[in-house]
Amino acid sequence: MEAADSVVGLFREFGEINLVRIVLIIAVAWVLLVVDQRLLPRIARPLPGKLRVLLLALVPSIRLVIIISAVVLVLGRLLEPTLENMVALFGLLGIGLGFAIKDYAASLIAGTFALYETPYRPGDWITVDGVYGEVKSIEFRTVNIVTPDDTLVLIPHSKLWDSLIHNANSGSIKLQCVANFYIDPNHENEAVRLRLHDVALTSPYTQLKYPPVVVASETPWGTHYRVRAYPVDPYQQFAFVTDLTERGKVALQELGVSFAAAGAVAGSGRGTGTQ
Amino acid sequence: MSTNSETHDSLWEFSPAGEYTVPTEAMDVVRVRSSFLGFLRRITQGEKKKDSPLDPTDDLLGLSGERLTKAVPAPDWEQAAEFFEERVRPWLETESPSKAVVFYVAPPYSGREEILRQWAGANKVSLVKEPRSEAVLGDRSKWMRAWPRKGPWLLPQLERCFLRHASGLDLVRELLSAMMTGELGRGIVGCDSWTWAYLQHVVPARSFFTLSSRAFEAHHLQQSFGESIFEQNGLRARFRQADNGAYLFPARHEGEDIDPADGFWRGLAARSRGNIGVATAYWKRALRTLPEKELEEKELEEQTAASSQAKRATIWVTPWEDLQQPALPKGSGENELFVLQALLLHGGLDEVGLKRTLPLNQAAITEILHFLAESELVGLTDGRWYVTAYGYPTVRAALKTNDYLCDAF
Numbered sequence: 013m014e015a016a017d018s019v020v021g022l023f024r025e026f027g028e029i030n031l032v033r034i035v036l037i038i039a040v041a042w043v044l045l046v047v048d049q050r051l052l053p054r055i056a057r058p059l060p061g062k063l064r065v066l067l068l069a070l071v072p073s074i075r076l077v078i079i080i081s082a083v084v085l086v087l088g089r090l091l092e093p094t095l096e097n098m099v100a101l102f103g104l105l106g107i108g109l110g111f112a113i114k115d116y117a118a119s120l121i122a123g124t125f126a127l128y129e130t131p132y133r134p135g136d137w138i139t140v141d142g143v144y145g146e147v148k149s150i151e152f153r154t155v156n157i158v159t160p161d162d163t164l165v166l167i168p169h170s171k172l173w174d175s176l177i178h179n180a181n182s183g184s185i186k187l188q189c190v191a192n193f194y195i196d197p198n199h200e201n202e203a204v205r206l207r208l209h210d211v212a213l214t215s216p217y218t219q220l221k222y223p224p225v226v227v228a229s230e231t232p233w234g235t236h237y238r239v240r241a242y243p244v245d246p247y248q249q250f251a252f253v254t255d256l257t258e259r260g261k262v263a264l265q266e267l268g269v270s271f272a273a274a275g276a277v278a279g280s281g282r283g284t285g286t287q
Numbered sequence: 288m289s290t291n292s293e294t295h296d297s298l299w300e301f302s303p304a305g306e307y308t309v310p311t312e313a314m315d316v317v318r319v320r321s322s323f324l325g326f327l328r329r330i331t332q333g334e335k336k337k338d339s340p341l342d343p344t345d346d347l348l349g350l351s352g353e354r355l356t357k358a359v360p361a362p363d364w365e366q367a368a369e370f371f372e373e374r375v376r377p378w379l380e381t382e383s384p385s386k387a388v389v390f391y392v393a394p395p396y397s398g399r400e401e402i403l404r405q406w407a408g409a410n411k412v413s414l415v416k417e418p419r420s421e422a423v424l425g426d427r428s429k430w431m432r433a434w435p436r437k438g439p440w441l442l443p444q445l446e447r448c449f450l451r452h453a454s455g456l457d458l459v460r461e462l463l464s465a466m467m468t469g470e471l472g473r474g475i476v477g478c479d480s481w482t483w484a485y486l487q488h489v490v491p492a493r494s495f496f497t498l499s500s501r502a503f504e505a506h507h508l509q510q511s512f513g514e515s516i517f518e519q520n521g522l523r524a525r526f527r528q529a530d531n532g533a534y535l536f537p538a539r540h541e542g543e544d545i546d547p548a549d550g551f552w553r554g555l556a557a558r559s560r561g562n563i564g565v566a567t568a569y570w571k572r573a574l575r576t577l578p579e580k581e582l583e584e585k586e587l588e589e590q591t592a593a594s595s596q597a598k599r600a601t602i603w604v605t606p607w608e609d610l611q612q613p614a615l616p617k618g619s620g621e622n623e624l625f626v627l628q629a630l631l632l633h634g635g636l637d638e639v640g641l642k643r644t645l646p647l648n649q650a651a652i653t654e655i656l657h658f659l660a661e662s663e664l665v666g667l668t669d670g671r672w673y674v675t676a677y678g679y680p681t682v683r684a685a686l687k688t689n690d691y692l693c694d695a696f
Binding site: 185207210211213214215216219220223244245248251255258259260262263266 | 451452453454455456485488489621625628629644645646689690691692
């Protein structure tokens, strides 16, 4: 009973509270949030590369400032701004954050870190807990990605604390793809490697600024070749790997090499991005 | 615009390809200036209208085939070949030159093939026939064996010696390697700038000696087209800009008070990137004339009014900023860019070649080609599809914007 009285005691008398002002503050904050979240991305999208990414990254920061300012202004109108009241309020908030909404708070704080560490930005292709997709937006609590199967996945920023974040292009359009080939070990290695290199060189998707590379390793089921190359645009990654795989298989068949059994079917044609 | 020395310098100059520079005035500078001047013109329109000798209601027509051919004849390839000969003669006369092969690298429509063939004809140089597709993709030994034993030889189109296909690079590799070692003797290779840009990733050719013709600056274009002003039935044409009546060429006779406008030439040089073939395509489209009846009336009016020495036909020239540039048609995407790039990299391809190089089926390729042909971006000649000279600036810009491989010209 005493605790409840002390909480109630934090607030001003009902008659002292200016409800109109509070409503006005909330309304203005809401309008600013709409401007920040809708108008700013619209201005940013037509801008060239780096400027666009920078402006998009500002959206969540501005939103944070608007929300904190609105909360402080509203609380100032609800509470008596004495030292005791403030200590009591932050004590209550601490207990609340510690028990009831700690996950939410962890995501909010991680989201703030994400703004400055930039582990992901809009336009990046990331993998978090095995989910791969393109970052569409960074919200206050979550990063929203769309998978290649066109599914929206909301990933809490708190994953930053305990999960590995794989970023395939990290703010650029340079995204490496890998096509895998599993070949019977009895073959002429150099001929295969050179032919696979030519497969990558002759794909219309290949970004020739970054030379393709072919690497090989032995596995229990055969020789594993990886063709590493970059598409012109990250959006082409799946078509690119498909093209490399299809044309690579034809080229290898023309060379007369045999594919390794089971492993080739299961493993070929997967890009790093999709793994 | 230009001093006398500038206007009368040689149109053709050959220098190492690495020294090639596009016209000094970039397209965006010309565009900004033109927009600003256009804005000024609009706000002072009433006053400016008086400058144009044409009635705004005059309907100008494009020049008919015959008149157009006479007004814009093909460049003087013979003269160009002579300059080329001058450039390569010391190398040909050197007993053991450090480079056995010289590459003439130039963008499409810049006259490379015409100049080389002209040069080869005048100097009795052996011409190497282009390989058939079977030799490019398979057994090349027969074609290689047929290589001229005595030099100098000329391979006018290196772009015909490869296909962007997993099996289509072996021949060009072997060829370039043999040229590098001097195994094939002394000769000259013509290569499209797009092919050259691609081959740099296939066979780094840093040690080859490359030549290219200089880009046509604004005053070169004015000089080149000015030389072709035609005379027919006693009428020597004069070229005037349709919007303000400004003359495009300087006076040719004493007593003529002509101060030619230079904006058109700067714009044309920037849009064509100094490529004479592309500039010619736009120049042809810029030429306009009055319908026959109005033409006669106008001529009569002018002859009576002016004290000109001779009867002259006037050809009206569309201001360069009003010249339509084709755009990629709506709905164009990645596949259209693939087709356009494949055509440029191979200096034109037939549909079978396109099918071999692209991950598209035959029906899709045919549809895309006809779709692009509607916008005049590609055209069919002798069974091969090419990017048109008129569409070339648009196609190049689209490929560059989308980060595809581009030439350095």
